[in-house]
Amino acid sequence: MSIAIRKPAKGRTPSNLWRHIFAWVLIVFALFPIVVVVSSSLSKSGALSTGSLWPSKVSFNNYLMLFTDSSIPFGRWMLNTVLIAGINAVISVLIGMFAAYAFSRLRYRGRKQSLQALFLIQVFPSFLALAAIYVIFERLYKLYPVIGLGSLGGLLLVYLGGSMGGSAWLLKGFLDTIPMELDEAAKIDGASPSQIFWQIFLPLTVPILVVSTLLSFIGTFNEFVLASIFLQDVNTRTVAVGLQSFVGGTFGANWGPFAAGSVVAAIPLVTLFLSLQKYIVSGVTAGSVKG
Amino acid sequence: MKPSTIASFAKVSLLAIASAVLVWMGFVAVLASDWIIAITLGLILVFANWVYFSKKSVAGKFLFPGSVLLVIFVVVPIIYTAWMSVYNYKTGNEITKDQAITQLHQVGLVPDESGTTYDMVLGKYAGKDAVLLTDQATHAVAVGTADNFLPLPEGTFTTNAQKVATTADGFTTATPAQVADASSWLTSFVVPQGSGKFVSPQGADVAALMFEKFTFNADNSVIEDSLSGTTYVDNGNGNFVSKTDSKNVLYPGWRQLSPTENYVGLLTDPKLSGPFVGVFIWTIAFAFISVLMMWALGLVLAIALDKKMRFRGLYRALLILPYAMPSFMSILIWGGIFNADYGALNNLLNIHVDWLNDVWLARLVILIVNLWLGFPYFYLISTGALQALPTDIEEAAEIDGATGSQIFWRIKLPLIFQILSPLLIASFAFNFNNFNLVYLLTKGGPVDVLNGQTAGATDLLITYAYKTAFGSNEQNLGLACAISVIMFVIVGVLSMWSLRRSRVLEEM
Numbered sequence: 001m002s003i004a005i006r007k008p009a010k011g012r013t014p015s016n017l018w019r020h021i022f023a024w025v026l027i028v029f030a031l032f033p034i035v036v037v038v039s040s041s042l043s044k045s046g047a048l049s050t051g052s053l054w055p056s057k058v059s060f061n062n063y064l065m066l067f068t069d070s071s072i073p074f075g076r077w078m079l080n081t082v083l084i085a086g087i088n089a090v091i092s093v094l095i096g097m098f099a100a101y102a103f104s105r106l107r108y109r110g111r112k113q114s115l116q117a118l119f120l121i122q123v124f125p126s127f128l129a130l131a132a133i134y135v136i137f138e139r140l141y142k143l144y145p146v147i148g149l150g151s152l153g154g155l156l157l158v159y160l161g162g163s164m165g166g167s168a169w170l171l172k173g174f175l176d177t178i179p180m181e182l183d184e185a186a187k188i189d190g191a192s193p194s195q196i197f198w199q200i201f202l203p204l205t206v207p208i209l210v211v212s213t214l215l216s217f218i219g220t221f222n223e224f225v226l227a228s229i230f231l232q233d234v235n236t237r238t239v240a241v242g243l244q245s246f247v248g249g250t251f252g253a254n255w256g257p258f259a260a261g262s263v264v265a266a267i268p269l270v271t272l273f274l275s276l277q278k279y280i281v282s283g284v285t286a287g288s289v290k291g
Numbered sequence: 292m293k294p295s296t297i298a299s300f301a302k303v304s305l306l307a308i309a310s311a312v313l314v315w316m317g318f319v320a321v322l323a324s325d326w327i328i329a330i331t332l333g334l335i336l337v338f339a340n341w342v343y344f345s346k347k348s349v350a351g352k353f354l355f356p357g358s359v360l361l362v363i364f365v366v367v368p369i370i371y372t373a374w375m376s377v378y379n380y381k382t383g384n385e386i387t388k389d390q391a392i393t394q395l396h397q398v399g400l401v402p403d404e405s406g407t408t409y410d411m412v413l414g415k416y417a418g419k420d421a422v423l424l425t426d427q428a429t430h431a432v433a434v435g436t437a438d439n440f441l442p443l444p445e446g447t448f449t450t451n452a453q454k455v456a457t458t459a460d461g462f463t464t465a466t467p468a469q470v471a472d473a474s475s476w477l478t479s480f481v482v483p484q485g486s487g488k489f490v491s492p493q494g495a496d497v498a499a500l501m502f503e504k505f506t507f508n509a510d511n512s513v514i515e516d517s518l519s520g521t522t523y524v525d526n527g528n529g530n531f532v533s534k535t536d537s538k539n540v541l542y543p544g545w546r547q548l549s550p551t552e553n554y555v556g557l558l559t560d561p562k563l564s565g566p567f568v569g570v571f572i573w574t575i576a577f578a579f580i581s582v583l584m585m586w587a588l589g590l591v592l593a594i595a596l597d598k599k600m601r602f603r604g605l606y607r608a609l610l611i612l613p614y615a616m617p618s619f620m621s622i623l624i625w626g627g628i629f630n631a632d633y634g635a636l637n638n639l640l641n642i643h644v645d646w647l648n649d650v651w652l653a654r655l656v657i658l659i660v661n662l663w664l665g666f667p668y669f670y671l672i673s674t675g676a677l678q679a680l681p682t683d684i685e686e687a688a689e690i691d692g693a694t695g696s697q698i699f700w701r702i703k704l705p706l707i708f709q710i711l712s713p714l715l716i717a718s719f720a721f722n723f724n725n726f727n728l729v730y731l732l733t734k735g736g737p738v739d740v741l742n743g744q745t746a747g748a749t750d751l752l753i754t755y756a757y758k759t760a761f762g763s764n765e766q767n768l769g770l771a772c773a774i775s776v777i778m779f780v781i782v783g784v785l786s787m788w789s790l791r792r793s794r795v796l797e798e799m
Contacts (some may be wrong), residue, residue, distance in 0.1 A: 029663065042661035259627075
């Protein structure tokens with residue numbers, strides 16, 4: 001490890017070799033499951049043959065099955081997931097942005113206390129309150145089936161409940177870096193707080209809003225527990241619940257369609273992530289560098 | 292129109308739509324006489340209009356939508372959880388005491404000792420739903436309504452060849468269509484005969500004389516079994532128990548307020564505290580080792596790639612792939628890789644190791660998979676921290692004669708640790724509650740079911756609480772809520788402490 005902090009040598013010296021070797025070892029580790037899932041999706045049986053990482057005969061059967069087998073409404077699952085994760089991401093980032101603006105720019109009584117309370121509430125493993133959530137939504141179902149137990153609308157409401165705790169912190173951190181002089185100048189020009197928000201802050205924060213929306217989208221995409229309790233009907237499932245149902249029970253039989261479904265669902269997300277990599281990385285590291 | 296006019300027009304229309312929806316929802320709730328929901332909606336309506344039309348509360352305008360959702364769907368469930376944790380709320384003790392007593396009356400329904408049964412004809416008597424009953428043994432005839440049992444004297448009814456009464460004075464026999472519809476009232480229809488006996492329909496044309504063997508005495512909260520003469524008393528813990536034989540318990544019981552039972556039980560009842568302490572230790576060890584491993588690997592990687600070198604961009608893109616993949620998917624894929632029968636690892640190496648069914652192997656697998664999931668994030672934040680280090684300290688240390696390894700271990704590492712400590716603590720808290728990883732990979736197993744164990748070798752507190760509350764066997768919601776509260780306290784204290792340490796609060 002001591003090599004690491006030697007003064008950087010000029011040009012290509014042997015000291016670079018260990019860096020390359022180390023990186024490649026980790027790349028193999030990082031790529032192994034990805035290669036496995038891609039190759040399984042292309043293998044007819046869905047299982048890997050002994051001693052080989054690549055199927056001897058490439059078959060697209062598993063992919064065909066996803067979109068033709070009527071017992072696997074995979075397209076429906078994708079649609080459900082995109083709808084619920086998309087709507088949730090947009091609304092919750094907007095709500096988070098409202099809250100972040102109030103926390104960062106407005107001075108009001110009980111501000112510090114409300115921030116601390118929000119911080120604590122956020123820490124509670126909320127899905128352990130499942131029993132209570134279940135009771136509430138069973139009751140709502142009797143009156144308004146659209147947002148009751150078993151509906152995507154109800155699940156959306158549960159997710160939105162956490163929206164203020166979710167993105168508000170990241171956004172507040174960003175808003176704090178915008179100089180105060182900006183809003184003071186606007187105030188002198190006679191702008192109201194809501195004008196400052198809509199016409200100055202919102203346009204300024206577009207990049208971080210995009211990152212927050214994407215992170216929220218990925219978060220919802222990955223959410224499994226609430227979705228699996230909420231959505232029992234096969235047609236209302238999200239991708240996470242649907243794919244888990246392939247391999248959650250008796251393993252093996254459905255490994256092929258699971259692998260194919262994973263590849264189809266992961267490609268758009270990973271592409272999006274990698275293309276916005278620069279912004280996400282700066283968002284993620286912002287916390288550490290601020291210290 | 293001026294922008295401000297458009298804005299206020301948009302505001303008023305949005306509020307109008309929201310109010311209309313709230314009023315409609317409130318109307319539905321009032322119709323169903325669900326007052327809690329109706330009052331909640333009314334309060335939201337009043338507050339929303341007050342906040343957005345008042346000139347005073349500027350902050351309220353921005354915080355209102357998020358706060359309402361937060362309170363209803365997060366804070367209320369948390370309070371409910373804490374409240375449930377002080378109840379003896381488990382399988383067999385799920386309902387209220389009144390509901391339990393009603394159900395016990397039904398459990399205590401036994402056929403009359405003489406086994407009296409009736410042929411039954413449905414119809415109306417004095418405008419009410421009624422049945423015409425013929426005792427199958429004595430052929431005595433009576434009319435029964437929900438209020439009373441009225442024996443009919445000979446000559447006021449007509450019988451068929453089987454001596455079953457078919458019509459009677461004042462009794463209108465139901466048409467076949469009415470009989471088909473009768474199930475709506477027949478299911479809850481009984482004819483009281485006095486002294487705890489009543490006639491209960493057993494289908495559309497037969498009824499039986501039933502007898503309620505339990506009588507509840509509300510004055511001293513005691514249930515008497517009039518058949519065996521046993522007296523059952525309230526044991527103060529949600530059940531009626533025989534006065535003489537403590538093993539003779541009546542079910543269902545009810546949820547009983549018992550403020551300390553769940554918490555004390557976790558520490559003292561060997562059946563509960565054994566698994567709890569084991570799971571607790573593993574949870575802490577898992578979270579600690581995970582963070583340490585991820586950070587070590589991420590930091591070394593960050594140091595290795597901290598220098599301009601060929602392919603660095605490519606390496607970086609490949610190395611953050613695990614972070615870009617949807618994590619639930621990666622976990623399921625790893626679960627497949629480590630599967631004993633079909634798994635890629637066993638197939639590739641041509642071995643047969645049952646990775647997930649051995650206590651220590653399963654724990655190792657969990658840690659390896661978590662390392663895979665987490666090291667790219669730590670690589671990213673360590674890179675950020677390395678770049679944030681002041682450059683002059685290295686030179687100053689060199690002038691003072693420090694060696695390369697001294698500079699790293701004594702100066703750089705402590706500085707990086709200081710910079711990253713809030714994120715390390717956040718990561719610890721996240722892994723402390725890493726439900727998805729354990730649930731999707733091992734379901735907490737392996738569990739030594741044969742030895743009566745309830746917790747698995749890889750169970751974290753959160754998966755253990757989940758199993759306790761919603762598991763397939765015996766469910767104990769009260770206990771699960773108590774575990775949740777304990778976890779909340781641990782993670783909450785830890786987070787508050789780190790928040791204070793990082794002085795974020797002062798900056799607020």
